[in-house]
Amino acid sequence: MPALPHTLGSRRTGSDYIQIDPKSDIPLRRQLVNQFIVQIAAGRLEPGEALPSVRQMERLKKIHRHTVSRAYGELVAQGWLTRTRGSVLRVNAFEKPPNSVHDLNSVVDLSIRLAQEHGYTAEQLHQCLRARLERNRPDHLLIVSTDAGLSTIMKTELQEHVMCRIRQCSPEDLSEQSRRSSRAMIVWIAGATPTFGPLVPEDALCHSIRICDPTEHIDRIRKLRTPSVIAVVSVSKLFLERALGMISPLLGTSHSLNEYLLPPGGKLALDGADLVFCDSVAMPKTKAREIHRYRLVSPESIEHIKCAIGPASAKKRGSPGAE
Incomplete structure (x- = not known):
C-alpha cells in the first residue's frame, strides 16, 4: 500500500512514513512497531514530534485501534515514545539533555574574568583551554548493544572512519566498563538511552547512533x-x-x-x-x-564521532579502510 498523499509543501507526519500490508505474514502490530522504530532511529521523526492518536491511526491506516494501542504501548515501554500532558505521544529524546546555554556562557565569562584578574592574556587562556580539551578527548569507543551482531555491524562501519580502539560491551558489563574507561566515548543505537543512560556516570560522553535513511x-x-x-x-x-x-x-x-x-x-x-x-x-x-x-550508521553520526575523537584519530578519505 503506497504512502498516503500529502499536500505539496506540507510537512509529512508520522503516519505518512508507515506502510501496512494486511496480507503480510508479519503481524500488523509488529509492522507498526518496527517501522516506527526505523523512522525514529533514522531521524525522520524528530525528538518531541507528536504522533497521530490511536483513533487517527485507526482511520488513516485501517488498523483496529486495539492493535495501534498495543503497538504504541510497546514503543513507550521500550523508550521510543513518551506520553505527555493530555496523553499525547511524542518521540523521545535520545541524548542526555545538555546544560543550559546560559549556564555555559556564565562559566566561560567567569573563566575569562578570572584569567584577566590574574594577569593572563586571552591567547594564554585560549592555548590552555585547547590543551585541556585535547587531553580530555576520548581515546576509544565503547559500543553497547543487547544484540551482539548489531554491535559487530556498528564496529565494522566505524572502523572505516576512525583509527582509535573500538571495544564492544554487553549491557550487563556497561556499568563497570564505563567507570573503568573514563576516556571512552560510549555509543549505542538511537532509542537505547532510557535503558543504557542510567548505567553510565553522569559525566560520561555518550552518543546515540542514528541509522541510515532506508x-x-x-x-x-x-x-x-x-x-x-x-x-x-x-x-x-x-x-x-x-x-x-x-x-x-x-x-x-x-x-x-x-x-x-x-x-x-x-x-x-x-x-x-x-x-x-x-x-x-x-x-x-x-x-x-x-x-x-544496507548501511546501519548514518553519515551524521559518523561525523559527530569523528569530531568528538579529533582529527588525529579520524581516518582521512583515501587512507586504508576509509571511503
Missing part, C-alpha cells in the same frame, strides 16, 4: 517491474527484524522475501535471489546477482 532501499524495491525474490542477509537478528518490518509491506502479491541470519565465519551464495540487501559484515561473505549494502 529510502534508497525502499525505492529499489518499488522500481521492480517483474515478480522478484528479495533477500536480506545479516549477522544480527535485530537488524533482520527491523529490515523485514520495512520491506515486507512493499511486497504485495508479486514479490517474495527471504531472510538469512549469517553465523560467524559463514558464507552464502544466493543464486536464486533477484535483489539482495546485506549488512556491512555479511556483504563480503555473500554472493548474488544484484547485491546492495
